[in-house]
Amino acid sequence: xxxxxxxxxxxxxxxxxxxxxxxxxxxxxxxxxxxxxLLNVFNRTNQRTGRQQTALANTVYAAAQHIDQLHVLxxxxxxxxxxxxxxxxxxxxxxIVGEFLLGAIKEVLGDSATDDILAAWKKAYxxxxxxxxxxxxxxxxxxxxxxxxxSDYKPFVVAKKVKESSDVYSxxxxxxxxxxxxxxxxGQYVSVRVQVPSEEFMSIRQYSLSDFGDQSYYRITVKREVxxxxxxxxxxxxxxxxxxxxxxxxxxxxxxxxxxSEEHPVVLISGGVGITPTMPMLxxxxxxxxxxxxxxxxxxxxxxxxxxxxxxxxxxxPFSYHVAYSDGDVDADRTYDQKAGRIIRDDLQKWCKxxxxxxxxxxxxxxxxxxxxxxxxxxxxxxxxxxxxFTPKMSVAVT
Ligand code: HEM
Numbered sequence: 496x497x498x499x500x501x502x503x504x505x506x507x508x509x510x511x512x513x514x515x516x517x518x519x520x521x522x523x524x525x526x527x528x529x530x531x532x533l534l535n536v537f538n539r540t541n542q543r544t545g546r547q548q549t550a551l552a553n554t555v556y557a558a559a560q561h562i563d564q565l566h567v568l569x570x571x572x573x574x575x576x577x578x579x580x581x582x583x584x585x586x587x588x589x590x591i592v593g594e595f596l597l598g599a600i601k602e603v604l605g606d607s608a609t610d611d612i613l614a615a616w617k618k619a620y621x622x623x624x625x626x627x628x629x630x631x632x633x634x635x636x637x638x639x640x641x642x643x644x645x646s647d648y649k650p651f652v653v654a655k656k657v658k659e660s661s662d663v664y665s666x667x668x669x670x671x672x673x674x675x676x677x678x679x680x681x682g683q684y685v686s687v688r689v690q691v692p693s694e695e696f697m698s699i700r701q702y703s704l705s706d707f708g709d710q711s712y713y714r715i716t717v718k719r720e721v722x723x724x725x726x727x728x729x730x731x732x733x734x735x736x737x738x739x740x741x742x743x744x745x746x747x748x749x750x751x752x753x754x755x756s757e758e759h760p761v762v763l764i765s766g767g768v769g770i771t772p773t774m775p776m777l778x779x780x781x782x783x784x785x786x787x788x789x790x791x792x793x794x795x796x797x798x799x800x801x802x803x804x805x806x807x808x809x810x811x812x813p814f815s816y817h818v819a820y821s822d823g824d825v826d827a828d829r830t831y832d833q834k835a836g837r838i839i840r841d842d843l844q845k846w847c848k849x850x851x852x853x854x855x856x857x858x859x860x861x862x863x864x865x866x867x868x869x870x871x872x873x874x875x876x877x878x879x880x881x882x883x884x885f886t887p888k889m890s891v892a893v894t
Contacts, residue, residue: 500615501563507612508559514603519552522599530591534696536582552596558623565626572630574750580634581686581748582699583647589624596620638746643675648688648743654712656738659800662719663768664733667712671741679747681707681775688743691731700728704747707775718768751883753779760786760849764866766858767793772883773857774801787814788846792838796826817846840869850874856882
C-alpha cells in the first residue's frame with residue numbers, strides 16, 4: 496500500500512468503527528443470503544445474540560490502525576487463528592468475507608465511501624487477510640503433521656457418557672479410525688460438529704478438553720445451556736448422543752495453555768463449568784511438581800463437578816485447594832478449604848500468596864471480570880493473568 500492509501504485507511508477507520516453495528520448487520524445479512532453454506536461454519540446462536548456480530552469487523556478496523564506495521568498484530572491474529580483453524584475457516588473464505596465487508600461499507604456509508612476510500616480498504620483487508628491465511632496455513636500443517644493428527648473434522652465414537660451433575664455430562668471420545676490421538680496442551684479445546692435434527696445447517700461448538708494423561712480418548716464436558724436458542728447443541732448432546740454414536744471433531748487448538756517454564760507456580764481459578772480446562776492444567780502441573788493453587792467457585796456442592804477426582808488428587812499431592820459455594824452450603828464430608836459465599840478480593844489475597852505466579856482463569860465473562868479486577872487490586876500484573884472465554888473473545892478483551 497502506498498502512503499496515500501495508508502493515510503486514507505487510518506483516517507477512516509474510526510468512522511467505520513462508529514458505524515460498526517450497521518455495517519456488521521448489513522455484512523452478515525448479505526453474506527448469508529449469497530452464501531447460505533457459510534451458516535454451516537458460523538455459530539448461529541452467536542449471530543442471534545449479537546455476540547459475534549462485531550468481533551470480525553471490529554478486528555479489521557483495529558488491525559487497519561496498524562496497517563503500516565502489521566507485524567504487531569501477529570499475537571492477536573494467532574489467538575483468533577486458533578479459533579478459525581479449529582472451526583475450519585479456509586483461505587478461500589477470505590475473499591468472500593472481504594467482498595461482503597466492502598459491500599456493506601459501501602451500502603451503509605453511501606456517497607461518503609468514495610472510490611478512493613473503498614480501493615484503499617480493499618487493499619488493507621487483503622493485507623490483513625494474508626496474515627491470517629499464512630498463520631492459519633501453518634496451524635493446519637501442524638495439526639495434520641502431528642503424530643495421529645488431522646487437519647479438518649473426523650468422526651469420533653462416544654465410548655463412555657458420564658453424568659457429572661444434574662446439568663453436566665462428560666463424553667469420552669475415541670477416533671473411529673483408531674489412530675493414536677495427538678497430545679494436546681492442557682487448556683486447549685476442540686470443535687465439535689453435529690447435525691441437530693431441528694436445524695437446517697450443521698452446528699459447531701468449542702469445548703475444552705477436560706481430562707489429561709490417558710492417550711486413548713479425548714474427554715469433553717458439556718453443560719446444558721438453559722436458554723433454548725443457546726443450548727441447541729448441548730441439549731442435543733445430552734438428550735440424543737449416546738454410547739456408540741458418532742460425532743465429528745477437529746484437532747485440539749487454543750492458546751490458553753500453561754506457560755512453558757515448568758518451575759513456575761500456577762494459580763488456576765474457575766467458575767462453574769469453567770473448571771473444564773483447569774483439570775488438565777492441574778494434572779499437568781502436578782506432573783511437573785509445580786507450586787499449585789486451585790480455586791473453584793460454584794453455586795452448590797451438587798453442581799461441583801469432578802469433586803471426587805479432585806479429592807483423590809488432593810489426598811495424594813500437595814496443592815492448595817479452595818472452593819467457594821455461593822449458595823452458602825458447604826460440604827462437611829470434604830477436607831479441602833471451603834468458603835460459604837462468593838470469592839472476594841480478600842479471599843484471593845489470602846489464598847494467592849505469590850502474586851508473581853501465573854494465573855489462569857476460566858468462567859463466565861462476569862466471573863472473569865471480577866477475578867481479574869481483584870487480582871490486579873492485590874498486585875498481580877496484567878501479563879501474568881491468562882483467561883479463556885466461552886464466548887467470542889472480543890467481548891471480554893476490553894477488560
Ligand atoms: C471468529 C476476526 C475472517 C469465520 C472470529 C473472531 C474474530 C474474528 C475476532 C472471534 C474470536 C474468538 O471467538 O475468540 C476475523 C477477521 C477476519 C476473519 C479479522 C478477516 C481478516 C473470517 C472468515 C471466516 C470467519 C474468512 C469464514 C468464513 C469465523 C467464525 C468464527 C470467527 C465461524 C467463530 C465465531 C462464531 O461462529 O460466531 N473471527 N475473522 N472469519 N470467525 Fe473470523
